[in-house]
Amino acid sequence: LKKSIALIAHDSCKDALVDWCLSNREQLSRYSLWATGTTGSVVGAKTGMDIHRVLSGPLGGDLQIGSKIVCGEIDILIFFWDPLASQPHDPDIKALLRVAALKNIPVATNQATADFLIASPLLDGDKHL
Ligand code: PGA
Numbered sequence: 114l115k116k117s118i119a120l121i122a123h124d125s126c127k128d129a130l131v132d133w134c135l136s137n138r139e140q141l142s143r144y145s146l147w148a149t150g151t152t153g154s155v156v157g158a159k160t161g162m163d164i165h166r167v168l169s170g171p172l173g174g175d176l177q178i179g180s181k182i183v184c185g186e187i188d189i190l191i192f193f194w195d196p197l198a199s200q201p202h203d204p205d206i207k208a209l210l211r212v213a214a215l216k217n218i219p220v221a222t223n224q225a226t227a228d229f230l231i232a233s234p235l236l237d238g239d240k241h242l
Contacts, residue, residue, distance in 0.1 A: 116188040116242055119178045120148040120156060121170060121209075123200065126193035127152060131159045133191075133224055137231050138162065147187060149174035175205040179212045188242050190220045191227050217241070 118141065122130035134141060134156055146162060147153075150169035157164045167177035181187045190213050200206060213220045219241060221227035235241055 115143070115145040117145040117147055117181075117186060118189045118191060119181070119187045120146060120152055120164070120191050121175065121178065122152050122156075122193040123170075123195035123198065124151075125195045125198065127155050129224055130191070130193050131156055133193075133227055134160050134162060140231050140236075144189075147178065147181065149178065170205070171200070171202045173202075173205070175202060175209045179205075179209040182209075182212050182216050182218060185216070188218060189230065190218060191230075192220065192222055193224065193227075194222055 120130060120134070130152065138160065141162065146164045148156060148164050148166055150166050150172070152170075153164045153166035156162065157166075168174040178187060178190070182190065190209075192209070194200075194206060210220070219230050221230045
């Protein structure tokens with residue numbers, strides 16, 4: 114069974130996520146990809162990658178991804194959140210980050226950490242994935 118990565122980016126960060134996905138296309142192709150609604154549309158359209166989508170973040174998509182994490186169905190979270198904008202669904206974002214910490218899955222909240230994560234030799238092991 115393929116491991117799963119969830120991709121989420123707030124609006125001002127979507128271009129950065131698209132660029133990151135293009136730079137890491139080969140590595141990402143080994144995973145089943147999930148995303149919140151708009152992130153999935155934008156990244157899918159601009160990269161050609163096949164991405165399963167849940168609802169848009171403000172409509173509950175972050176909670177759907179969180180629910181999948183709780184169920185053990187998401188193994189890695191790439192979440193480029195905007196540190197300069199307040200979000201109407203801030204409580205959902207907090208819940209998502211809480212369950213990701215609870216389940217001890219690798220989380221990248223910016224491009225630098227995502228680069229470290231995707232280059233990690235631990236990706237091929239069983240320690241966290
Ligand atoms: P979106 O949601 O991918 O539907 O834009 C992301 C978010 O706001 O958490």
